[in-house]
Every structure is written in C-alpha cells, then in structure tokens.
Amino acid sequence: MAGEDGEVGRCPIDHALAIFGDRWTLLVIRDLMFRGKCHYSEMIASPEGIASNVLAARLKKLEAHGLISRHADPENRKQIVYRLTDKGLALAPVLVEIVRWSSAHDPGTAAPKAFLRRAARDREALIRETIAAAKKTRR
Amino acid sequence: MAGEDGEVGRCPIDHALAIFGDRWTLLVIRDLMFRGKCHYSEMIASPEGIASNVLAARLKKLEAHGLISRHADPENRKQIVYRLTDKGLALAPVLVEIVRWSSAHDPGTAAPKAFLRRAARDREALIRETIAAAKKTRR
DNA sequence: GCTATCACTTGCATATTGCAAGTGACTCGA
DNA sequence: TCGAGTCACTTGCAATATGCAAGTGATAGC
Numbered sequence: 255m256a257g258e259d260g261e262v263g264r265c266p267i268d269h270a271l272a273i274f275g276d277r278w279t280l281l282v283i284r285d286l287m288f289r290g291k292c293h294y295s296e297m298i299a300s301p302e303g304i305a306s307n308v309l310a311a312r313l314k315k316l317e318a319h320g321l322i323s324r325h326a327d328p329e330n331r332k333q334i335v336y337r338l339t340d341k342g343l344a345l346a347p348v349l350v351e352i353v354r355w356s357s358a359h360d361p362g363t364a365a366p367k368a369f370l371r372r373a374a375r376d377r378e379a380l381i382r383e384t385i386a387a388a389k390k391t392r393r
Numbered sequence: 394m395a396g397e398d399g400e401v402g403r404c405p406i407d408h409a410l411a412i413f414g415d416r417w418t419l420l421v422i423r424d425l426m427f428r429g430k431c432h433y434s435e436m437i438a439s440p441e442g443i444a445s446n447v448l449a450a451r452l453k454k455l456e457a458h459g460l461i462s463r464h465a466d467p468e469n470r471k472q473i474v475y476r477l478t479d480k481g482l483a484l485a486p487v488l489v490e491i492v493r494w495s496s497a498h499d500p501g502t503a504a505p506k507a508f509l510r511r512a513a514r515d516r517e518a519l520i521r522e523t524i525a526a527a528k529k530t531r532r
Numbered sequence: 533g534c535t536a537t538c539a540c541t542t543g544c545a546t547a548t549t550g551c552a553a554g555t556g557a558c559t560c561g562a
Numbered sequence: 563t564c565g566a567g568t569c570a571c572t573t574g575c576a577a578t579a580t581g582c583a584a585g586t587g588a589t590a591g592c
Contacts, residue, residue: 266491
C-alpha cells in the first residue's frame with residue numbers, strides 16, 4: 255500500500271491521510287462525533303449511503319489505528335457500541351474547520367448558523383463542548 | 394459518482410470530501426501551501442510518489458472546483474504555474490489542524506516544533522502568515 | 533534542425549468500491 | 563422452546579480508480 259506506515263520523520267499530513275484520506279472515514283467520525291450515532295445500523299442509515307462492506311472495513315481500520323473502540327451494549331447484548339477514543343475525539347478541530355470551509359465557500363452546504371457563529375467567536379469552547387457532547391453519548 | 398453535487402442543504406463534510414476526500418488531493422494542496430511548489434514536475438517529485446495520471450486528474454479537479462488556477466510561467470513559457478485561489482488558501486486551517494493532530498497522536502510524524510508551538514499559541518497569526526507566504530510564491 | 537524538458541496521456545495489471553444477497557449470533561414474543 | 567426478526571457483519575461479482583511504464587506534443591536552448 256502506498257505511503258503506509260514504516261518510515262520515521264514522515265509528513266504529518268501524509269500520515270493522517272493514510273488513516274482518514276478517503277471518501278468515507280471522516281463521515282463515520284462525523285456520525286460518531288456530531289450525530290450521536292454509535293451503532294453500525296445507525297451509521298449505515300446515514301443519507302450518504304456507505305456500503306456495508308466499506309463501513310465494516312472502515313470501523314476495523316479506525317479501531318486498528320486507535321481512533322474508535324468497540325464495546326458490547328449493556329442495554330442490548332446483541333448490539334455493539336462504537337465510541338471515539340481520545341485520539342478520535344481530537345479530530346474535532348479538523349472537522350470543525352472543514353465545516354467552516356465548506357460553509358464559507360459553497361452555498362448549498364448546510365451548517366447551523368449558531369454553530370458557525372460559535373466557531374468564529376470562540377472556537378476553543380465549541381470544540382470542548384463538541385467533545386464533551388460526544389463523550390456523553392458513550393453508553 | 395457517489396455523493397457528487399446536486400442536492401442542496403447537503404452536509405458540509407460530505408461536500409468537502411467530494412472535493413478532497415482521497416489519498417492525494419490534500420498532499421497536492423500541501424505542496425502548494427507549505428512547500429512553495431507550483432509546477433507539475435515539482436509536485437510529481439514529492440516523496441510520496443503520486444502517479445502522473447493521478448496528479449493530472451487531481452489538478453484538473455481542483456481547478457474545476459476553484460481551489461487552484463493555472464497560469465503560464467512568465468519566466469519560462471513552457472512551464473505552467475499552479476496557484477491556490479482564495480478558496481484553496483482557505484484550507485490552511487484544516488491543514489494546520491491535521492498537522493497538529495498527527496503530531497500530537499503519532500510519534501514519528503515530523504512537524505517543526507516552532508510550527509507546533511506557534512499553532513498552539515497564536516493559531517490565527519500562523520494561519521495568516523502561512524497564507525501570506527503561499528501568496529508570495531505566486532509568480 | 534537536434535536534443536532536452538515539461539506537462540501531460542495512454543494502456544494495461546491490480547486494488548478498491550458499490551451493490552445485492554447471504555450468514556450466524558442473539559433476542560423477543562407466543 | 564420455537565420461529566421470526568434484528569443486528570453486525572461477510573461474500574461474490576461487476577464497475578471504477580489507482581499504480582506503473584511508456585509514449586506524445588509543445589516549447590526552449592543550442
């Protein structure tokens with residue numbers, strides 16, 4: 255695989271792209287971070303329509319890289335709960351900046367105005383709250 | 394193509410990923426933003442080793458989406474200069490956050506310490522300077 | 533002209549995705 | 563306890579994208 259792990263002193267952007275540089279991974283993280291989704295069935299129902307095998311592969315890869323963890327759902331034994339780890343939650347600033355970029359440069363992309371205002375005025379607090387909210391969803 | 398333009402009110406993250414959600418696009422933008430590269434031959438020489446057809450395709454796509462522009466090099470007529478547009482330069486915060494994330498969570502990724510210190514202390518200024526520096530490279 | 537450089541394009545093998553249809557473990561109500 | 567349903571996947575296969583090597587056409591300098 256091109257640019258996979260191995261060498262040291264590697265470009266941080268290249269490294270990051272080896273983990274989430276594809277069409278779907280950040281959407282999975284978005285579902286976990288902003289939409290309170292934590293089950294496979296919830297993520298597969300997202301409007302973008304990720305294929306089931308691709309979702310399974312991405313969850314596996316994210317777990318392997320330590321961005322998410324798998325747990326049995328205490329309320330329903332047959333369900334599996336996916337959670338963002340601290341490493342995964344630390345992507346919040348990246349996602350926030352992506353949202354800001356799309357919203358600023360492409361009409362037709364819909365981010366809540368309150369979110370954008372908050373991002374402009376006190377980004378740090380917004381990020382802290384986003385992470386706190388995502389942690390709450392952890393069951 | 395899955396999730397390509399069309400509908401309105403679309404998720405900003407999905408929209409962004411339709412533009413740069415792949416293994417190579419952000420590396421091209423990195424070369425233009427941080428490394429002062431503006432020629433095809435410079436980008437193809439980057440250590441990650443993008444394939445020539447893929448680079449050509451990405452440059453075409455980025456131009457179509459308005460993130461970069463093409464110009465004849467005034468100093469050397471046979472060369473073409475690629476520049477980030479304002480929309481492309483506006484991705485600076487995204488790239489900076491990606492660098493911070495990789496550096497914080499994966500030893501072995503090498504970002505200059507001065508850069509990271511700057512990013513932590515006054516991010517806004519760092520971003521302004523990054524953009525200013527990238528504009529300077531415009532010939 | 534002749535050769536070199538530059539920005540691509542082309543052809544083809546391989547890898548990744550998308551789609552539809554399973555599969556096995558578990559749960560719930562009768 | 564039995565059958566039906568749900569859930570988290572897996573499998574097979576066609577379509578698409580990528581990687582690699584080689585080629586092409588337009589300058590540029592000699």
